[in-house]
Amino acid sequence: MSAEIRMERMTSPEIGAAIEAGVTTVVVAAGAVEQHGPHLPLFMDAEHGDRLAVEIARRLERALVAPTIRVGWSAHHMAFSGTVSLEKDTFLAVCRDYCVSLAHHGFRRVCFVPSHGGNFAPLAEAREAFNEAAGPDCSVDVYSDLIEVIGTWREIAEAEAGLGARVGGHADIAETSIMMAMHEGLVREELAACGQLTTPAEEPELIRRVLSEGFRSVTPTGILGDARGATAGLGEKMITALADRIAAHFAG
Structure with a gap:
């Protein structure tokens, strides 16, 4: 198995081999591209999600990291220039499709990590729907304690x-x-x-x-x-x- 754990930097055969070897947990960060005052760049939450997901997967061991969902539900930041927001239903549909795709390839556990405050409650509320979409062989968990x-x-x-x-x-x-x-x-x-x-x-x-x-x-x-x-x-x-x-x- 490759030492790399970020799926987007791996090849398809490497990911398949990891799953075959029992690496069936995947961490998904859900960030945002939005205002962070006059001093921080818009990608604060997306970058934080990248870093957190890798750190968490390393601690869990036998886990990979899916590509971060970089744009989230940021409607409450739209009064500030540059913020990009998905509608809540759109954001949750993207997350649902992640679950379906990952379960299809053989992952047995999907762990969502919100790195943007606005994503916490929607993800927690959708957890049951995500589990239903992923099917009986894959469980979906959400860290939701902002x-x-x-x-x-x-x-x-x-x-x-x-x-x-x-x-x-x-x-x-x-x-x-x-x-x-x-x-x-x-x-x-x-x-x-x-x-x-x-x-x-x-x-x-x-x-x-x-x-x-x-x-x-x-x-x-x-x-x-x-x-x-x-x-x-x-x-x-x-x-x-x-x-x-x-x-x-x-x-x-």
């Missing part, structure tokens, strides 16, 4: 830098640090700013408002939290901690 993601970032930011209060969940110190860990040269550090601050108790209501009223109704900068104080080292620790937790969910 609050745990934000909490994990907050724990790392507080433990490493005493800046947990700057984590808000979007274009904040966490996502800025993660982008610096992946592509430091693409972060406009001089434009990193404080956006709409929140607390853990306020997060569920804030997420509801963002999804129902749109992002600009909550934060005119497009930032939830505070982007200042980010570092690549902090980003690497956040990626590691989140991959550990999501892999534990799928392994449990």
Whole structure:
């Protein structure tokens, strides 16, 4: 079997051989191409999904990584220039077709990893439909705990830098640090700013408002939290901690 685990970089015979050898779990990241404040590029969530999926598959072992679904449901970001969004039904149809295709080739487990906040609830709600579409020989699982993601970032930011209060969940110190860990040269550090601050108790209501009223109704900068104080080292620790937790969910 090839040492490569990203399917789009493998050949068809290599993937077939891996499945024959019992590598029948596949990780699918579901990201977005949308605004991330004045300082981060639009592909933040898609790139984060690429990295997370690989890290999670390595922890699960005997797993491959499907191509990331790079555009997600981002209707609540459309007030900001450049955002590309699928309709929710379109996004879920793409995810369903992934499940059908992967099951057809012999994968027995599909693990969805949302790397964009707006994708969490739709994927969780569609899990039963995905399982029905994949058929009886393939199970579909979805990691759906957005609050745990934000909490994990907050724990790392507080433990490493005493800046947990700057984590808000979007274009904040966490996502800025993660982008610096992946592509430091693409972060406009001089434009990193404080956006709409929140607390853990306020997060569920804030997420509801963002999804129902749109992002600009909550934060005119497009930032939830505070982007200042980010570092690549902090980003690497956040990626590691989140991959550990999501892999534990799928392994449990």
